[in-house]
Amino acid sequence: MSSASPNLNTKYAWSELTQHGLPKRPAHERAADFLEIYGLYDEASAREQASRCIQCPNPSCVSGCPLCNPIPQWMLLTAEGRFLEAAALLGSVTNMAEICVRICPSDHLCEGACILEGLSGPVSIQGLEQFLTEYAFAHGKAEVSTAPPNGRKVAVVGSGPGGLAAAEELAKKGYEVTIFDSALVPGGLLVNGIPPFKLDRSILQRRIDILKRLGVTFHLGVKLWEELTLSTLRTDFDAVFLGFDSRKAQPLEIPGADLHGVVQALPFLLQKTTPIPLDLPSIDVTGKKVVVLGAGDTAMDCLRAAIRYGAAETTCVYRRGEAQMPCGHHEYENAVEEGARFVFQAAPVAVSGDEGGAVKALRLVRTELSAAERDARPAFRTLPGTEFTIEADWVIPALGFAPVPCPRGEDFKELTRNEWGGIVVDANQMTSMPGIFAGGDIVRGPSLILHAVRDARRAATQIQKYLAAVGS
Structure with a gap:
């Protein structure tokens, strides 16, 4: 797939190199099983494809990403063969990058916004992200470092993308995090809506194992709002993040x-x-x-x-x-x-x-x-x-999907709701109840997984600020 002839450092590499996506299994073969269909770039191909990025002064790919992923910066590192540095930069702006990249609609977001879209084809951002995340795992550089324990406890309700991202961010900051979910297996729509030929279950389990090593505790099979109430969470934890699934089929x-x-x-x-x-x-x-x-x-x-x-x-x-x-x-x-x-x-x-x-x-x-x-x-x-x-x-x-209103009843009466019954939050992802934060579908209705991750990251940052302000 790679070509040795073009100079990868030239400004016009995009015009000299052909865009290639990730290698793909033959259709007749993959249609007979539920295994993932894409392979990975080799190192030479990854450098070659990354060198097609023209380093726009105002990169539309960044503004096209809900997480404002610094794509040109890690593209440059990748083109230079500095893969672990590129992977670290990518991991600094998102959680579960190896999961998000497999299901992100990149042709509607970053790749769709690439200035080369109408010329020689967009830079293969999605394929390069997948290469980098797996390269980091293969070289033992995908583990997450944490701050020392700070003695504060945070509950996360929901183990979907938003809940997992919030838990990871909070654990990194030194909080004792407990995830509650009514499901028996964590993952939310990642396991209950995404088929394995797009996201192999081992990829999700690998990330959950990382969270467990960070000290995150999972309480699964819980009857939310029956066995576990919001009042109990407010009493037993210093802060709460609500990130449970809230959608139904049209x-x-x-x-x-x-x-x-x-x-x-x-x-x-x-x-x-x-x-x-x-x-x-x-x-x-x-x-x-x-x-x-x-x-x-x-x-x-x-x-x-x-x-x-x-x-x-x-x-x-x-x-x-x-x-x-x-x-x-x-x-x-x-x-x-x-x-x-x-x-x-x-x-x-x-x-x-x-x-x-x-x-x-x-x-x-x-x-x-x-x-x-x-x-x-x-x-x-x-x-x-x-x-x-x-x-x-x-x-x-x-x-498509329609939103499901937040539960009603005495436990939730202090929560302000929007017109369809979703939870209203401020710019810090905090609800009308102090110390209760929310994000994802229960706030915005059915949306992209990246939006849930963005909400969760913002909430984790604001929970840290909130708990610092209220003291012990």
């Missing part, structure tokens, strides 16, 4: 949505990949025709999982066009390579069933797109007289 609201064979995305994804014993419906798509509604990353995950589960056909139906798909382009590309079919500019009208109440077909109608406002997806309208039907045995709505 329902499919068309005739026939209640037929056997219509199943939501997350139960479908979880059926064979979750390490947690769950009461899930039996979903056997072997030899069946599967139709997925929607075109986000979760929809692509469902398509690719269905292929791995042995579906005879997997079809994605989306009411807009390919250019308007909200998923990352590489997610779409991977699904196509693995055999998924796509029907664009079509909207579901009804699910048809057989005499036994099971799905047999999906009725669709063609759509027409209108001109889009700036930075917005175009609206669409259905076209009368254009209905058509496709065969289906299973229909999987992957239509």
